[in-house]
Amino acid sequence: MFLTDSSITTIPLIPCLGSQLKGYLKQQPKSVKCWVRQSDFTAKEGEFCLIPNDKGEIAQVLFGIAKGTEYRWALSALAEKLPLGHYRLQSDWTKDQQQQAAIGWGLACYQFEHYKQSDRIAPSLLLEKKVKRVKAFVAAFTLVRDLVNTPAADMMPQDLAVVAKALSNTFDAKFKQIKGENLLRKNYPCIHAVGRASKHEPRLIRLRWGDTSHPKVSLIGKGVCFDTGGLDLKPSQFMRFMKKDMGGAAHVLGLAQLIMTLNLPIYLDVFISAADNAISNDAFRPGDVLHTRSGKTVEIDNTDAEGRLVLCDALTKAGESNPDLIIDFATLTGAARVAVGTEIPAFFTNNNTLSAEINQASAQAEEVVWQLPMHTPYRPYLDSDIADLLNSSPQGYGGAITAALYLNEFVDEKTSWAHFDMMAWNNRDRPGRPKGGEAMGLLAVFQLLENKYAS
Ligand code: BES
Numbered sequence: 471m472f473l474t475d476s477s478i479t480t481i482p483l484i485p486c487l488g489s490q491l492k493g494y495l496k497q498q499p500k501s502v503k504c505w506v507r508q509s510d511f512t513a514k515e516g517e518f519c520l521i522p523n524d525k526g527e528i529a530q531v532l533f534g535i536a537k538g539t540e541y542r543w544a545l546s547a548l549a550e551k552l553p554l555g556h557y558r559l560q561s562d563w564t565k566d567q568q569q570q571a572a573i574g575w576g577l578a579c580y581q582f583e584h585y586k587q588s589d590r591i592a593p594s595l596l597l598e599k600k601v602k603r604v605k606a607f608v609a610a611f612t613l614v615r616d617l618v619n620t621p622a623a624d625m626m627p628q629d630l631a632v633v634a635k636a637l638s639n640t641f642d643a644k645f646k647q648i649k650g651e652n653l654l655r656k657n658y659p660c661i662h663a664v665g666r667a668s669k670h671e672p673r674l675i676r677l678r679w680g681d682t683s684h685p686k687v688s689l690i691g692k693g694v695c696f697d698t699g700g701l702d703l704k705p706s707q708f709m710r711f712m713k714k715d716m717g718g719a720a721h722v723l724g725l726a727q728l729i730m731t732l733n734l735p736i737y738l739d740v741f742i743s744a745a746d747n748a749i750s751n752d753a754f755r756p757g758d759v760l761h762t763r764s765g766k767t768v769e770i771d772n773t774d775a776e777g778r779l780v781l782c783d784a785l786t787k788a789g790e791s792n793p794d795l796i797i798d799f800a801t802l803t804g805a806a807r808v809a810v811g812t813e814i815p816a817f818f819t820n821n822n823t824l825s826a827e828i829n830q831a832s833a834q835a836e837e838v839v840w841q842l843p844m845h846t847p848y849r850p851y852l853d854s855d856i857a858d859l860l861n862s863s864p865q866g867y868g869g870a871i872t873a874a875l876y877l878n879e880f881v882d883e884k885t886s887w888a889h890f891d892m893m894a895w896n897n898r899d900r901p902g903r904p905k906g907g908e909a910m911g912l913l914a915v916f917q918l919l920e921n922k923y924a925s
């Protein structure tokens with residue numbers, strides 16, 4: 471995927487705008503002009519042309535880019551299609567644009583090979599600068615994708631715990647988990663209720679890292695390892711990809727790995743609420759009233775609105791130590807996908823300054839995330855006749871908002887908090903972004919943390 475030894479011979483990759491092609495060819499020998507013309511290469515985005523030397527070896531690769539091209543994905547199609555070999559980018563792009571392009575190259579080399587070996591071996595790109603940073607971003611995405619792509623049978627709460635433990639060993643972080651009946655003893659009743667029907671015990675996984683004198687950032691991930699919907703069972707077409715319902719947990723693990731690799735000056739407190747939303751004679755039911763860690767009671771309107779239940783106990787716990795910032799990631803609602811589609815994470819926040827900071831970071835990182843309103847006039851939709859609140863609104867409109875309003879009940883208004891509701895899955899193939907598990911919002915949030923704490 472990458473090489474860092476610049477003494478190795480590499481083939482130049484040369485970007486070319488359609489409008490630049492003529493000028494470029496003017497400077498080339500006749501044979502090259504002729505070759506490029508006969509290849510029908512017009513420098514459209516996505517097109518490339520392998521140009522041989524007189525021995526018939528590839529001497530250079532011309533590739534088309536569009537005006538306003540997204541540098542991050544500019545090399546991705548090449549990484550997917552070029553013959554095996556060593557390449558380097560030859561361009562007048564800025565360092566940052568080159569770094570983005572290298573990340574996109576790395577992301578395009580990703581393949582999920584746990585269950586079937588691919589016969590494609592990725593070509594390699596010479597990395598000369600920011601080697602650690604580029605590799606760290608690619609590794610974070612790889613971790614998120616691998617975790618989400620792994621089938622539920624092999625990615626249950628105990629498996630998430632193994633991953634978190636391994637990560638804490640690598641970075642000398644503290645690891646802790648509370649599982650099964652202990653969740654009741656230690657007052658995490660909702661995580662327990664959602665996961666109690668499964669033979670794979672639910673758990674709250676925690677990883678802490680860094681210097682305690684640094685600002686504390688809590689990350690919380692929804693780790694529903696499989697979401698059958700519970701007794702409000704999902705129809706098969708909606709259940710098909712619910713192995714991805716631990717996508718929030720995968721995001722906080724990927725982000726934690728990135729933060730620790732690049733050594734951000736924060737004190738990191740990661741929580742993963744892990745549970746298998748299964749069915750058995752012991753499953754929690756519609757109409758049950760659960761106690762939450764906060765003391766509020768919640769009447770179950772729908773057992774398929776389980777994500778907010780596992781998250782609310784973790785949000786309460788995270789708030790107990792007054793962090794500077796709480797961010798949660800969750801594949802929380804289908805409604806967020808109706809609102810902004812599958813490729814844009816929706817976010818909510820209780821703090822206008824944080825909202826502006828996220829929007830700025832999103833623009834800088836060139837990753838779109840989109841705010842939806844925490845519209846408190848909808849809060850009455852969660853009113854229950856017999857408990858403090860319902861877990862879902864019986865009227866279906868604004869489902870992403872009512873889910874965020876549910877979570878908002880468990881966060882002190884003085885604590886800055888952002889909630890990301892994302893898909894964690896690519897429904898289609900695009901260069902560098904294969905179908906399957908995907909990190910979404912991770913780049914914007916990492917940029918936010920760097921802006922806030924490391925600059
Ligand atoms: N995990 C789902 C949400 C989801 C579904 C995210 C598909 C992305 C794609 C979540 O637990 C869920 O089932 N939510 C319900 C809530 C409803 C019962 C209030 C939903 O969105 O339909």
Ligand code: ZN
Nearest residue numbers: 697774775776
């Ligand atoms: Zn659900």
Ligand code: ZN
Nearest residue numbers: 694697715777
């Ligand atoms: Zn779910």
